Amino acid sequence: MDRIPILRMGRLLLVTIQIDLYDRLATNLETDLVQMVNKTEAKGVLIDISALSIVDSFMGRILGNIGSMSKIMDAETVVVGMQPAVAITLIELGLELKGVHTALNVEKGMELLKEKIGNYDEDLTEDDEDSTE
Amino acid sequence: MDRIPILRMGRLLLVTIQIDLYDRLATNLETDLVQMVNKTEAKGVLIDISALSIVDSFMGRILGNIGSMSKIMDAETVVVGMQPAVAITLIELGLELKGVHTALNVEKGMELLKEKIGNYDEDLTEDDEDSTE
Numbered sequence: 174m175d176r177i178p179i180l181r182m183g184r185l186l187l188v189t190i191q192i193d194l195y196d197r198l199a200t201n202l203e204t205d206l207v208q209m210v211n212k213t214e215a216k217g218v219l220i221d222i223s224a225l226s227i228v229d230s231f232m233g234r235i236l237g238n239i240g241s242m243s244k245i246m247d248a249e250t251v252v253v254g255m256q257p258a259v260a261i262t263l264i265e266l267g268l269e270l271k272g273v274h275t276a277l278n279v280e281k282g283m284e285l286l287k288e289k290i291g292n293y294d295e296d297l298t299e300d301d302e303d304s305t306e
Numbered sequence: 307m308d309r310i311p312i313l314r315m316g317r318l319l320l321v322t323i324q325i326d327l328y329d330r331l332a333t334n335l336e337t338d339l340v341q342m343v344n345k346t347e348a349k350g351v352l353i354d355i356s357a358l359s360i361v362d363s364f365m366g367r368i369l370g371n372i373g374s375m376s377k378i379m380d381a382e383t384v385v386v387g388m389q390p391a392v393a394i395t396l397i398e399l400g401l402e403l404k405g406v407h408t409a410l411n412v413e414k415g416m417e418l419l420k421e422k423i424g425n426y427d428e429d430l431t432e433d434d435e436d437s438t439e
Contacts, residue, residue, distance in 0.1 A: 178357045180356075187320075191310065192324070221311060223311045224310070278314065279313045279315055279320075
């Protein structure tokens with residue numbers, strides 16, 4: 174497998190990372206995600222890492238990168254489902270995931286994004302409102 | 307990795323299958339999913355298989371099993387993101403995925419489930435209504 178699927182849900186994109194990201198997979202994910210944000214005009218990116226029981230500095234950097242890239246594409250990033258051991262490792266490695274929000278699980282992450290970006294659901298089919306000016 | 311993460315979203319469960327399911331992984335997924343349906347009272351299960359470019363009879367059987375198990379737990383199953391080649395193979399193998407609904411992508415799958423099970427979103431925080439009888 175050389176691609177991680179990105180699921181579109183309204184104005185959100187959901188990515189579930191289930192395996193260790195090696196170089197090409199990580200690069201593909203970054204590229205795909207930025208392109209998807211552009212194509213779908215997504216306002217939020219949810220990254221679920223509940224399947225990861227260990228994390229290294231490479232993975233930490235990738236998460237940070239994705240956060241920064243999304244940010245300049247005007248989308249918020251929330252990392253959800255982090256296991257306690259992963260949080261410990263990230264801090265011990267000195268990676269604070271700046272620019273990335275975190276939440277306990279997908280539901281809480283969605284609530285957080287909802288607050289941040291407004292009611293994304295309602296925008297789904299209302300893209301082409303006619304403005305009469 | 308020996309577990310595929312199951313994400314809870316309101317009354318739905320979302321599973322993204324990204325790698326080939328070998329025996330133990332498939333058995334774990336079946337068990338975890340049934341337990342999650344029981345624990346969370348989920349009414350719908352969404353299985354995204356967009357990352358699978360090939361499928362064999364084992365995988366087809368697992369999908370069918372999950373559908374049947376969810377059904378007797380009173381939850382609907384929708385398989386989404388099937389690639390054309392996978393659809394061709396499934397039919398050629400004689401696997402019609404009975405009892406499993408399909409949809410083109412996660413969004414359409416969610417709409418389908420919404421129709422089938424009603425507005426699951428609204429039930430999220432209204433589990434403990436007091437019935438005065």
